[in-house]
Structure formats: C-alpha cells, structure tokens
Amino acid sequence: MTALDEPVDTTGLRGKLTPDAPLAKLVWFKAGGKADWLFEPADLDELRLFLERLGGRLPVMALGLGSNMIVRDGGVPGVVIRLGKPFAKIETHADHTLTCGGGAHGILVASTARDAGIAGVEFMRGIPGTVGGFVRMNGGAYGREVSDVLIDCDVVLPDGTLVTLLAAELRYTYRHSELPEGAVVVRARFQGEPGDPAEIGAKMDAIGEAREQSQPLRTKTGGSTFKNPPGKKAWELVDAAGCRGLKMGGAQVSEKHTNFLLNVDDATSADIEGLGEEVKRRVRANSGVELEWEIQRVGRP
Numbered sequence: 001m002t003a004l005d006e007p008v009d010t011t012g013l014r015g016k017l018t019p020d021a022p023l024a025k026l027v028w029f030k031a032g033g034k035a036d037w038l039f040e041p042a043d044l045d046e047l048r049l050f051l052e053r054l055g056g057r058l059p060v061m062a063l064g065l066g067s068n069m070i071v072r073d074g075g076v077p078g079v080v081i082r083l084g085k086p087f088a089k090i091e092t093h094a095d096h097t098l099t100c101g102g103g104a105h106g107i108l109v110a111s112t113a114r115d116a117g118i119a120g121v122e123f124m125r126g127i128p129g130t131v132g133g134f135v136r137m138n139g140g141a142y143g144r145e146v147s148d149v150l151i152d153c154d155v156v157l158p159d160g161t162l163v164t165l166l167a168a169e170l171r172y173t174y175r176h177s178e179l180p181e182g183a184v185v186v187r188a189r190f191q192g193e194p195g196d197p198a199e200i201g202a203k204m205d206a207i208g209e210a211r212e213q214s215q216p217l218r219t220k221t222g223g224s225t226f227k228n229p230p231g232k233k234a235w236e237l238v239d240a241a242g243c244r245g246l247k248m249g250g251a252q253v254s255e256k257h258t259n260f261l262l263n264v265d266d267a268t269s270a271d272i273e274g275l276g277e278e279v280k281r282r283v284r285a286n287s288g289v290e291l292e293w294e295i296q297r298v299g300r301p
Contacts, residue, residue, distance in 0.1 A: 005019070006019075007037055007054055007057065007058055007079060008050060008053040009053055012049075013041075013042070013050060015040050015041040015042040015046050015047075015050070016038075016039070016040045017037060017038070017039050018035075018037065018038045018039075018040075019036070020036070021034055021035045021037070021038030021080070022034050023035050023038075023063075023066070023071045023075070023076065023080065024071070026063065026066050026082070027063075027066030027067075027069050027070075027071055028065070028066055028067045028068075028069075028128075028220065028221055028223070029066075029069075029070060029071075029221065029222050029263050029267075029272060030220045030263055031070075031071070031220075031263055031267055031268060031269045031271075031272060032070065032071030032072060032073060032075075032269045032299065033071060033072060033074050033075030033076070033269070033299060033300070034075040035080040036058070036075065036076065036077055036078055036079070037058070037079040037080070038079075038080045038082060039079055039080070039081055039082070040081075040082045040084055041081070041083070041086070042086060043086045044087070044156075044162075047081065047083075047156055047160075047184065047186070048156055048160040048161075048162060049160065050160075051156060051157075051158060051159060051160035051184075052159065052160030053160075054079065054158075054160075055159065056159055058077070058078035058079050059077055059078035059079070060078060060080075060081060060158050060182040060184070061076060061078065061080050061081070061182070061298060062080075062081045062102075062132055062133075062136075062183075062184045062185065063080050063081065064082075064102075064103065064129050064130035064132050065105070065128065065129050065130055065133070067128040067129045067222065067223055068128075068129060068133065068137065068139075068223045068224075068294065068295050068296060069222060069295060069296045069297075069298060070222060070269050070272055070273055070295055070296070070297045070298070071269060071299050072269050072270070072273070072297065072298065072300055072301050073268050073299075073300075073301070074299055074300025075299055075300055076298055076299040077299070077300065081184050083101070083102050083103035083130070083132060083184070084103060085103070086101075086103075087101040087102050087103035087132075087186060088101050088103040088104045088105070088108075088130075089101045089104070090104050090108060090109060090112045092112060092113065092116035096118045096191070096192045096193055096194055097151065097189055097191055097192065098112065098113055098116075098118065098121065098190045099187065099188075099189050100131045100187065100188050100189075100190065101186065101187055102130065102131050102132030102135075102184065102185040102186045102187060102188070103130050103131070103132065104130060104131045105129075105130055106124035106125065106126075106127040106130070106131070106134060106139070107124070107125055109121060109124045109131065109190070110122055110125040110204055111125075113192055113200070114197050114201050114204060115197060117194060117195055117196065117197050117200075118192035118193070118194075118195060118200075119193050119194065119195025119196075119199070119200050120144075120148075120149055120190075120191070120192040120193045120195070121149055121190055121192055122142075122200055122203040122204050123141045123142050123143065123144040123145075123207070124139075124141075125141075125204040125207045125208060126141035126142050126207045126210075126211055127140070127141050128223055129223075131185065131188050132184065132185035132186070132188075134146050135150065135153050135177070135188050136185060137176070137177065137296070138170075138172045138173070138174065138175055138176060138177055139175075142207055142210070145172075145174075146172070147167060147170075149190045149191050149192065150167040150170075150188060150189070150190060150191075151166075151167060151189040151190065151191050152164050152165060152166045152188070153165055153167075153170075153185050153187060153188040153189070154185070154186050154187040154188075155179065155180070155183040155184060156184045156186055157180060157182070157183050158180075158181075158182040158183070162186075165179075174227060175227050175294050215260065216254045216256045216260055219260075219262050219263075219264075220262060220263035220264075220267075221254070221260050221261065221262050221263070222260075222272075222295045223260070223295065224259050224260070224294050224295075225259050225260060225261050225276055225279075225293070225294060225295050226238070226259055226276075226279075226280075226291040226292060226293060226294055227291070227292045227294045229291065229292075232289065233259075234291060235259040237283045237286075237289055237291065238258040238259060238279055238283060239258045240286060240287065241279070241283045241285070241286040241287065242282065242286075243258060243279045243283070244258050246275065246278070246279065247264075247275070248271055248274050248275035248278060249265075249267055249268060249270075249271030249274070250263060250264060250265035250266045250268070250271050251263060251264070251267040251271040251274075251275040252264045252275070253279060261275055261276060261295075269299075270301070273297060276293065279291070
C-alpha cells in the first residue's frame with residue numbers, strides 16, 4: 001500500500017498506523033490473519049482525531065490483550081485500534097474507587113487496589129485481559145463480574161465523540177453488554193470498599209493458585225470458550241460429550257480444562273473455530289444443550 005491508500009490524513013498524528021498488520025502475534029491463540037489497518041494512538045486526543053477523520057468510512061474494532069478472541073484467517077476488515085501504555089494508567093481515590101485506563105491489565109487493577117486497601121475487585125486477578133475488553137464483555141471470575149463494580153466508563157464512538165456511559169446504560173447480562181458497535185472503552189471507574197491489604201492479597205493468591213491448578217495457563221489458548229448455561233457448567237457438558245482431548249487439525253480441547261481450546265500444532269483459526277463448532281454439536285447431541293460461544297470471533301472466514 002502507498003500513503004495514498006491510508007484511510008485518513010495522518011498529518012500531525014504521532015501514533016502508529018500499520019497496513020496489513022499481522023494480528024496472530026497479538027492474540028493468545030497465536031493464529032489468524034491480518035488487520036487491514038492497525039492504529040496505535042499516542043493518547044486520547046489523537047484517538048478521537050483519528051476516528052473523526054475516519055468519519056465512519058471503515059469498521060472499527062478495539063483490541064486489548066487478545067486473550068478471549070479468535071481472529072479468523074481472512075483477517076479483520078477496517079481498522080483495529082490497539083490501546084497501549086498511554087491508556088493503562090490506574091488511579092485510586094479516597095472513596096475507594098479506581099479510575100482505570102482501557103488498556104490497563106486486570107491483574108494490575110487488582111494489585112493496585114490491594115496496595116491501596118481497596119477490596120471488591122480481587123476477581124480481576126483472574127481475568128486475562130484489559131479493562132476495555134472486560135467492560136465490553138462483562139468479564140468475571142470467581143463469583144463476581146464487572147457489572148458488580150462498574151460505576152461508569154468513557155468511550156470513544158466511531159465518529160470520534162467522547163461520551164460517558166453509566167453502568168446501567170450498558171444493560172449488562174452474562175458476558176454481554178450493549179456497548180455501541182465500534183466504540184472504544186478508554187476509561188472505567190470501579191467502586192470498591194475498604195479492605196485490609198493482607199486479606200485482599202490472600203484472596204488474590206487463592207485466585208491465582210486456583211487458576212494455576214485448573215487452567216492450561218502456559219499454552220496458546222483463548223480462555224473460557226463457552227458460556228456456562230443456566231444452572232450448568234460448560235466444561236462438564238463438554239466432558240460428558242466425550243470431547244476431552246478431541247483434536248481437529250492443529251487444535252485440541254484441553255485435557256486439563258475442557259472449556260479451553262488449544263493451539264497445539266500450528267493450528268489455523270479455522271481449525272480452532274471448527275473444533276469449537278464440533279464440540280457444540282456433540283454437546284447438543286449428548287445433552288440437548290446448545291452451548292454459546294464466550295470467545296469473540298472476528299474477521300473474515
């Protein structure tokens with residue numbers, strides 16, 4: 001591509017705009033195609049200016065850690081926005097609230113809260129992602145979820161407009177929100193409560209140990225694959241359907257935790273998604289339950 005192909009006038013922008021940007025290295029599965037364009041803004045004003053100049057001509061998708069995502073092999077159309085260090089700041093306040101940038105990691109949010117004696121967000125230690133991602137998906141772990149603690153969030157709309165949305169406006173349900181399509185979460189405020197740093201740290205350690213014992217952490221995976229159906233656990237349904245260790249191409253159902261899919265042998269995203277669909281088919285045949293994807297699947301097949 002040439003400069004003439006760029007989707008916006010980049011004059012005065014300090015951030016990085018990359019054409020045909022490989023995304024596999026940016027997602028946990030280490031598989032998938034390229035983004036037509038990848039933009040990494042230098043700060044909030046620049047993100048707004050970029051999107052204002054883009055003027056809605058191309059679809060926009062935000063990318064955090066890529067921990068709960070399948071990027072399809074045909075790549076992602078339009079512009080992928082990746083928030084870096086300028087969006088990862090965390091502040092604590094006397095009223096036991098936290099103000100967190102959309103690019104802040106969940107484990108850092110929990111650790112910062114612990115050090116400030118703020119309880120109630122320990123569960124974020126168990127969410128492998130960034131604030132923007134788990135605000136969008138109502139991320140949760142170990143009995144709590146974002147909707148329990150979110151006060152409000154700042155989001156940049158695809159036209160560059162910055163708006164503040166109250167938690168109630170996101171209409172949270174299990175692993176779902178009604179955040180506007182293409183909106184980028186740049187800041188969130190969470191409500192905690194007074195707590196003892198030692199006790200908070202002990203809870204975080206317990207969460208870390210539980211994850212270590214039950215989940216395939218040091219693998220190419222996407223985290224929990226399917227939502228838990230009401231009153232049931234997805235992993236138990238997958239196991240009962242005989243899918244533990246099931247393989248398709250280079251993808252495999254984890255033998256350690258059957259609600260995790262793994263890239264074990266240079267899997268394509270088609271391998272991974274196809275394996276997930278086969279697991280859904282077998283669970284439906286065995287139990288009559290229709291599993292729903294929790295992992296976000298994006299891009300062209």
